[in-house]
Amino acid sequence: MSAASNPTSPKQIVVVGGGMVAHRFTEAMRARDTDGEFAVTVLAEEPRRPYDRVALTSYFTGRHPEDLELGDRDLWDHPLVTLHRDARVVEVDRELRTVTDKHGKTYPYDHLVMATGSYAWTPPTEGADLPGVFVYRTIDDVAALRIYVEERAKEEGRPVRGAVIGGGLLGLEAAGALQELGASSTVIQFNDRLMNLQVDVGGGAALGRLVENLGVTVKVNTATQSIKPNKTGRVGRLVFADGGEQLADVVVFATGVRPRDELGREAGLQIGERGGIVVDDACLTSDAAISAIGEVACIQGACIGLIAPGNTMAEIAVDRLLGGTSEFPGADTAAKLKLLGVDVASFGDAHGTTPGALELVYADPVAGVYKKLVLTDDARTLLGGVLVGDASSYASLRPMVGSELGGDPAGWLLPEGAIERPNVELPDAANVCSCNNVTAGTIRGAVTEHECTDIAAVKACTKAGTSCGSCLPLVKKLVGSELEKAGIEISNALCEHFEFSRAQLFDAIQVSELRTFSEIIERFGKGRGCDVCKPTIGSVLASLHNEHVLAQDRAALQDTNDRVMANMQKDGTYSVVPRVPGGEILPEHLILIGQIAKDYGLYTKITGGQRLDLFGARLEQLPEIWTRLVEAGMESGQAYGKSLRTVKSCVGSTWCRYGVQDSTTMAIALELRYRGLRSPHKLKMGVSGCARECAEARGKDVGIIATDNGWNVYVGGNGGFTPVHAQLLVEDVDDDMVFKVIDRYLMFYIRTADRLQRTAPWQQDYEGGLDAIREIVVNDSLGICADLDAHMERHVDTYEDEWAAVLRDPERLRQFSSFINAPETPDPTLAYMPERGQRRPATAEERENSPVLIASPTLEVRS
Amino acid sequence: MTTLHASDQRIETRVRVCHMDQLTPELGVAALVGDTQVALFLLSDGRLFAVQNFDPFSNASVMSRGITGSKGDIPTIASPIYKQVFSLATGQCLATMDKDPQEGNPADLVTYPVTQDNGQVYIDLAGGE
């Protein structure tokens, strides 16, 4: 099969199913088929682009279905890729080599790929078809579940009672989802423990305790016999085989999956004993023109319900089509999950079935930790393990299955730091990222051969860590040690004067209580500083003490704009942007701003942040302009500085016919609360009065959107160079809670972010992401909330109008003169041209040639 | 920019611009000497430096409003506009930030001898280089 044999038209590959594995197949084909030998047509039953089913539950924590989309959308625009959504295939004709979809459309194929996945299987149970019974497999399933629970909650006026049948991985995810929706949840498990496939009896017991602590009721050894309706004909209660009963308003079946092999059966392909389309190690079915990959494939005798082996099959199928010889290596069924916030991991021979295997167990029932290593009979080689409650060592342990652990294996079980962990070098062949099948050798190669010098580059180059992310700690470690070997220092030093990162410096300054740059550099740095570390320290000091930016020796630390509290323009003049909290403005204030602009001949423009910008004010004019603002009860505003900019608002419920909360009042309150707050980068906020989102709040660092019950708070949005939508932090909270979570979120960001790192990348890079941040700022998992609260309280209490403060202080006022020996003389090099009735800086050419220059002093006549 | 050529005649070419008390350590000021703008710096160790106020990379007269610092042992000043770094001692541009100076401008700054006499600060334009 070479392109040369058919130079004009590419071969047609039809993929049935548009799930995760179909996506991987298409992506790999496009990446590797550089000659354009194959065109891929994907026929998907679901109405959307392939999405991350593994992350389905995050739909309940506010992620939009589109956020779950896999990979880069451009893939579907590739000329050799076609995706048909809502196009379930109903027939395969192996003789004609065509498939037909439900709309009757027929597609010819040269090669067919079956990637139809699985369906959620429910045991035959009386009442399983009642309204209120759900399964948990697709976005549509979870969306329907959500609507039902929300409606029931409204009707009943009490929390909805949820029941999940099945205590495996999916059952626990569903239980978490119900809790997220505000329903109670009971998990009903037929087996004697939760997650019996993955964990052993001890691990199951530990897991049960942890889950119950989170408010989920667990019933093991319980068989559900029937589901009975209530008076309205919807789910009302469960009846168990032992005669027991349980009230339930909603039931989710999570009793396992079965391969969707019906098309294969009808087409006469060989089917496995327990279902699934049988394939060989090259992923070919009994018909060599048809491959099967993912959960529908019965490979080496079984269908595997995990994404990693599915992706491996996709890669093999592509490789084989392109003439390669790769074979399925056997499935790695290792898994690390975070269910309801509880870490659970199992890998290798978790149940210790290898003859002579030894088990080493550490259990701490109080802390809710259970760890077990399975070792060979000489206690040297790792065979597998189970980790419940603390799976931090998973990333390091899993790739070592089959290798000697070295040293005392107990080091891996005890809490970190109890005894030293043996330092073992991972063999090149060890599989580090199981989702994407990337070995330690490949990761090392990315550094040594492909010149990747940071994690982001290694991720892009190898795909390691780009799926579930559980391997990232290990990837980081490998990259770090490889860079070190290559003599490349991975430095987080701020600049040549400080070896620290911004976050480290923040801690150092806070702990040492030093307040001047000279003391700080003497103690923690070297040299005289520079334009990187000086503003950083200026900002840290401002965050910590909220003293005036020009106090003590601070003025000399400030970056261009903070130094004079206005924005420097290209010609050395400044812009003044008066604060307009929440965008609401008195007509008198509008008139005043207009008058100032006229008097000083300032170019005037409405900004993108709901305020007015006055350009072209000279250094020595700033205090006069501020005086006029202050006298009228206004203040200038931070359009400069790494600080809060504006809180954009929409008109909200006061005027808008759709508004459900008063967004303008909220925006004003937020702007007045956080104004002047110094941070690692600038901060922007937005408040919308309803879900129509006219204030574009989700494009802001903090976005607040009104709901019928209060406010949803979103964090980590960004416009600018890399736009990112903000993610939901908390839902339906009242005003006080809005302030509380934002206080903490911002303070935590201020303490831990890098220099010039905005909230979006900070939140993404933070270990554990937004979930971990939510734990810290909402559930106080680090026990620092009181501290963060106090810190913000101090900011709010000590806020001062920094411009008015300068006007009161003759010392600082002196810094606003044009020349030390001629304080009132304007900079003689300024030159302007008229444009649309205002003035703008003259270009270099105009300066040389044009006789019509307007020197600025002629325009500033002030009566 | 006017450049006075101090010949070997012993005329006084220094101009008094301010008193030492008017300077804040590490915080530059601009001085107008004839129609030449000079950026004047007092460092915290007591040293005085004077360079041209005109920033060759932006054509704006702003160097006095930059941030002082050091690169190795060299005392420096960074432009407030595009952050190029210059030696205060020699005027040499030490970091161009991947930019070229505006057309017709050399990248380096002119430095001027600056002296202190009885609390008064003098700049000598004639000594500019």
Ligand code: SRM
């Ligand atoms: C005035 C304004 C443009 C306008 O005429 O509308 C403006 C002007 C500047 N923006 Fe902006 N941005 C303005 C709204 C925005 C917006 C829209 C918004 O806020 O709704 C964005 C995208 C949203 C965002 O930030 O996420 C925006 C994204 C940027 C960025 C890119 C930030 C990023 O994360 O990628 C920069 C560069 C930076 O901050 O490093 C920037 C930097 C600047 C600076 C400060 C550049 C500078 O240092 O000279 C400009 C200063 C203006 C001045 O001298 O007064 N400006 N800038 C807007 C002021 C709004 C206000 O009232 O405060």
Ligand SMILES: Cc1cc2nc3c(=O)[nH]c(=O)nc-3n(C[C@H](O)[C@H](O)[C@H](O)COP(=O)(O)OP(=O)(O)OC[C@H]3O[C@@H](n4cnc5c(N)ncnc54)[C@H](O)[C@@H]3O)c2cc1C
């Ligand atoms: C809630 C949840 C959590 C999970 N967590 C994990 C985890 O943590 N780790 C892990 O490894 N795995 C996990 N899984 C399993 C993982 O999602 C699957 O292994 C993976 O999605 C399989 O990919 P696939 O492409 O084979 O099947 P699917 O992703 O199911 O895709 C198959 C697609 O084919 C479509 N289809 C079926 N028949 C037809 C037809 N006739 N015509 C057209 N289209 C058709 C289906 O509608 C579906 O969209 C989880 C699954 C769920 C539901």
Ligand code: SF4
């Ligand atoms: S977001 Fe809603 S309330 Fe606000 S202006 Fe738009 S439609 Fe009206």
Ligand code: FES
């Ligand atoms: S193991 Fe899931 S991304 Fe690497």
